[in-house]
Amino acid sequence: MVSFIDLIRNENMKLYKRTGTWVMIGLIILAMSGVGLFTKFVLDSDAHINWKEELKTENMQLESALKDTEQMGVGNDYVEQQLAINHYRLENDYPPVHSESLWGFMIDVTNLTGFVALFTIVVAAGIVANEFSWGTIKLLLIRPVSRSKILLSKFITTILFAIGMIILLFSLSFIFGSLLFGVSGVEQPHLVYQDGQVVEQNMITYIISLYGFNSIDLFMMLTLAFMISTVFRSSSLAIGISLFLMFTGPQLVQLLSNYEWVKYILFANTNLQQYTNGTPIVEGMTMTFSISMIMIYFIIFVALSWVIFEKRDVTA
Template sequence: MSHFFRLNQNENVKIYKRAGTWVMIVVLVLVVALMGAFTKFVLDSGNSADWKAELAAENAQLTESVEAAPMLEAQKKMVKERVALNEYRIENNIAPVERDSLWGYMVDTTTFTGIAALFTIVIAAGMVASEFSWGTVKLLLIRPVSRTKILLAKYASTLLFALLMLTLLFSTSFLFGILFFGFSGAETPYLSFSNGRVVEQNMVTHIIQLFGFRSIDLVMMVTLAFMISTVFRSSSLAIGISLFLMFTGPQLVQLLSQYDWVKYILFANTDFMQYTTGTPLVEGMTMTFSIVMLIIYFGLFAFLSLYIFNRRDVAA
């Protein structure tokens, strides 16, 4: 075990001694800060003193739309839940969360997990491929440590970098949120619809949940990039394929959502928000099913990485 931790430490040193790594960290912080400044000084807040009247008007429009046009059962369910949430806000005097507030801003910054994923993919793509391109792989493998431990140490270092990026994203969004918007509305709860009734949830818990759900796609795409880097020894190929799939995969499964078999595609299972909103991509899909599919894909990526790396002739 001590060998593994020493290997992991060495891999972390390799990551953080690169100037590019610190550039990515600075860019992430700057993006979060610029988002806060843009929301504060440029975007129209959309705040309304008469938000209750607006929600009542929205409910009337939603109810009319259900009665006027045919809808799928899933769509009707979403509309009814929306109406119930609006009614609960009106009855309990809970104003909607505005974008120019601490929580509204932090919810918006959860979308920047895509930037964290992009940067981590770049790191993952070079973890193994760079050893071959630089010719240092032989020096790495002459150590009295198994190839499996070497590869696992590299992957663990990659995940630690991903965790750092997510932690940095969460903490900086909180700090800049306080700086730009203060604590006004910090007591506002998050409302969700569960088991036929409206439920109040702590907003911090909800935001952490959003970060967690959005991180699932990050972990799977980073694992894919790491696998491609290991199998093909090409960082550019790993980055190219991973980024292409990350940006086009969700759109592809949406286009194919009318087919039942699409639920077996990786990208149909990485978005757990579809279960919290009650509208899965394919009717009958459950969170348990998606977890099983993700485990299968993860196991396949891990197996290919370990199998190829352990059997590869480094002299080739």
């Protein structure tokens, strides 16, 4: 009797036997190395050396902008918070995090989760559709295992691939950052403005939170690609639609941000950072609302995948 663990192990073996999988992993490492080497040897910024003077100049500009908004009777919470953080840095001798440092490099590398999303979409789009195109789906379904378990093993394998890529990105960014920029300033905290005061947070915790926020969009696009792959049995269609929506969805939401109904679109809710360091796309939106909408879309995508895969006739 084939166990569920055996199914997941088998799917992982098939995934990592493919040359394309290792090419994707290599490209992620290459991209991260390129960011590090460019920052180390090409960027060559000295702004962090005279950071106190730079910060004082910035504060003057922020205070001027704040006065202008106050005269117009408009508040500017972001400017006030940034001023408070800047004053806190000057008082406690905490320089801003710059790219040519371990923490700065690790923060910059979080932007590469976009590449992880792209490669994960490719995996999710092919893990079911390729079984149909290669004709191996019949061999898979004659096993004494339910279709639900087979599909779930493929979905979990895709999620494990995405999580593995994120962990790899985080781990190697720390190693590369330490080698290229050293570990000086590793004790520096991340500063946030909460409840009317500046609060110090652990920098590693902050960086992990960035990965968490960025991963929401990743996992939703993964689920969408998996659903399209299962429903239409076409990896190219799943890749095309998913990538198109990933790149154009947020821009479309911005264009339609004046309409109240836009808050029900998936891409208006996947960026939860709009609630922590920004303003919601539509006034009145809350983090609870966005999380609820994400869960609704997730359930719809998963339900469509399971229902259609269970009912599909593959005997012909």
